[in-house]
Amino acid sequence: xxxxxxxxxxxxxxxxxxxxxxxxxxxxxxxxxxxxxxxxxxxxxxxxxxxxxxxxxxxxxxxxxxxxxxxxxxxxxxxxxxxxxxxxxxxxxxxxxxxxxxxxxxxxxxxxxxxxxxxxxxxxxxxxxxxxxxxxxxxxxxxxxxxxxxxxxxxxxxxxxxxxxxxxxxxxxxxxxxxxxxxxxxxxxxxxxxxxxxxxxxxxxxxxx
Numbered sequence: 249x250x251x252x253x254x255x256x257x258x259x260x261x262x263x264x265x266x267x268x269x270x271x272x273x274x275x276x277x278x279x280x281x282x283x284x285x286x287x288x289x290x291x292x293x294x295x296x297x298x299x300x301x302x303x304x305x306x307x308x309x310x311x312x313x314x315x316x317x318x319x320x321x322x323x324x325x326x327x328x329x330x331x332x333x334x335x336x337x338x339x340x341x342x343x344x345x346x347x348x349x350x351x352x353x354x355x356x357x358x359x360x361x362x363x364x365x366x367x368x369x370x371x372x373x374x375x376x377x378x379x380x381x382x383x384x385x386x387x388x389x390x391x392x393x394x395x396x397x398x399x400x401x402x403x404x405x406x407x408x409x410x411x412x413x414x415x416x417x418x419x420x421x422x423x424x425x426x427x428x429x430x431x432x433x434x435x436x437x438x439x440x441x442x443x444x445x446x447x448x449x450x451x452x453x454x455x456x457x
Contacts, residue, residue: 249277254311271295297343323360342370364391379420410445
């Protein structure tokens with residue numbers, strides 16, 4: 249029979265057998281032959297946002313071996329789950345990692361925060377990270393419940409990207425073009441915001457003393 253002491257984890261220190269019973273269909277004790285390894289892999293990958301996972305039965309030493317590959321977070325994040333704010337992190341692919349399932353959380357510092365994470369927005373979050381990969385201007389990605397995106401950054405202060413749309417790639421490229429043009433012109437006034445909500449009428453505001 250497989251008991252908690254027969255489960256062998258590798259690749260992380262943040263997962264326990266108690267977590268296993270909460271987020272998978274595995275109920276202990278049970279016979280090794282009855283364990284559905286592929287189902288457990290799917291459940292763990294979904295609930296823990298793992299990069300890779302392998303669950304295998306082994307006779308010697310007797311037990312269930314679980315190899316986990318965690319994701320590498322690049323920003324702090326907050327998501328809403330049944331009206332409750334859940335703290336965590338996101339990686340470059342926009343995947344959310346719950347705080348409790350990440351090792352070494354006490355030693356990390358990220359310059360970027362993501363508010364309003366949602367499964368359906370992760371591809372857009374990933375696109376934003378990739379657009380800013382060559383500079384450190386990005387500070388906040390804020391997505392409201394309707395999918396309206398506002399970026400906060402060091403050079404342009406606030407950028408209103410507007411509602412989630414297929415135009416996001418064009419808008420992100422436009423941001424980089426605008427920043428390059430401003431650097432070339434050496435504008436003396438400080439930028440207040442850039443509004444790309446309506447691409448037919450982009451608006452750049454400056455601080456007026």
